[in-house]
Amino acid sequence: MxxxxxxxxxxxxxxxxxxxxxxxxxxxxxxxxxxxxxxxxxxxxxxxxxxxxxxxxxxxxxxxxxxxxxxxxxxxxxxxxxxxxxxxxxxxxxxxxxxxxxxxxxxxxxxxxxxxxxxxxxxxxxxxxxxxxxxxxxxxxxxxxAEPGQSRYDALLEDYEPGMTTAVLSPLLTGMRPRLTALAERVAQSGHVAPRLEGRFPKEAQMELARRVAGTLGYDWSAGRLDLSVHPFSSGTGGDARITTRVVESDPLNCLYSTIHEVGHACYEQGIDPALALSPAGRWASMGVHESQSRLFENQIGRSRAFCEWLFPQMRAVFGDIGLTGPDALHAAVNRVETGFIRTESDEVHYNLHILLRFELEQALISGALAVEDVEEAWNAAFLRDFHRPVTDPADGVLQDVHWSVGLFGYFPTYSLGNILAGELFAALRAAVPTLDADLARGDASAALGWLRRNVHVHGSLKPPMTLVADATGHAPRSGALLDYLETKFAGLYGL
Missing domain, CATH: 1.20.120 (Four Helix Bundle (Hemerythrin (Met), subunit A))
Known part of the structure; x- marks a missing residue:
């Protein structure tokens, strides 16, 4: 032939x-x-x-x-x-x-x-x-x-993070724990209390705001749709990249930031070169890269002071009085730090600690070191160790995530890897787009999306994931940029 x-x-x-x-x-x-x-x-x-x-x-x-x-x-x-x-x-x-x-x-x-x-x-x-x-x-x-000498967990991890091993990933992720726990303790001891939203937040109004924000951030509505689900997710690619969110009528930030997170995923899928469609090169580089887009949209952009400048009047227009005095108060509210049980509702300071807990437990489950009948007790003990709060409701603990029910073992660590990559990419984005804050303050995310399109999205899986990020940032990925960003941001918000 x-x-x-x-x-x-x-x-x-x-x-x-x-x-x-x-x-x-x-x-x-x-x-x-x-x-x-x-x-x-x-x-x-x-x-x-x-x-x-x-x-x-x-x-x-x-x-x-x-x-x-x-x-x-x-x-x-x-x-x-x-x-x-x-x-x-x-x-x-x-x-x-x-x-x-x-x-x-x-x-x-x-x-x-x-x-x-x-x-x-x-x-x-x-x-x-x-x-x-x-x-x-x-x-x-x-x-x-599994290849010869490869662990069960690494064999499963390969499907989500090609070329990555726990020997590389574990030190990268667990190495963040000392600075994260120290920052969490400093915030807790600051005595500063962040404001909360107050008002009435009907489902229809929350969905209206979610759609408005998604479009502002660059989500192409001709190639997607927004629906409700128990656990928000993004699905599809190219001309059919769908997102879901959820609504808690007492907490509009849950819907809003779940939507922004999924918009980051969907914008990545919508931005892959159409010429690569239906080919192996036309898929995401890795789930860590995918999560870098959702976390960058949700946190570095969506929770920034600049974006809150635009978001505050949008929220007032949809909900009326929200109990906050202006964009500064909104910025403090959307970055409120507190020790909560739910990963998807967690602040940036605690989020990676949630992932480390799951990463360690699922490695033990797959290796056989932890029996399924003991996983709830192990979860509760680990949560008490890391968050200093007892879990009394399994819906707030071992049952909160959908991932294990669909067999996604090896997926959780890509969330924290995504945070690390988001920290690197955002630092490079800020350097490349000096008008970023001014753009976001008037609801213009086009320059930010354009930079991400050129440096991440369009390439699909043409480049290995760590090479893709290194080419965009100028160096191999490391956790310092994320940790520096977190310490600087929350020191300012909490007067540390």
Missing amino acids: RASDAFSELCGHFRQVTALSQVSGLLSWDQETMMPERGAELRSEQCAAVESAIHRLRSDPRIPDWAAAIDPKTLDPAGCVTLREAVRAHRRATRIPAALAEEIARVTALSQGIWARARAARRFADFAPSLGRIVALRREEADCI
């Missing part, structure tokens, strides 16, 4: 893989937003069927023959990524029995509803059997795909 024919066959084959993966994503989106409750069992079979088809395509015996016929030197960068990822996907797929892939899809689809009901009932015991099955399946999968 000629090399050109082999490459054409390979590209066409993986367009089908990508398209079916996106269909799977749409099924999951529908399950979280629109599907009637009784549809869960049928949806689990649908997800299993799609996963089975994807698995067959990825393990197609023709892939090694196509790859052997292709000379990588003749390919452009996108072609090289396609070839590399095709070989990688085939290697991993052929190691996973089709029945195992189907069972993982089936069990995780069913477990989402079980988790949601257990969370509503506030009983971990109702979810524990499903979690036990998921952990067992993920361990089995990890044993299938």
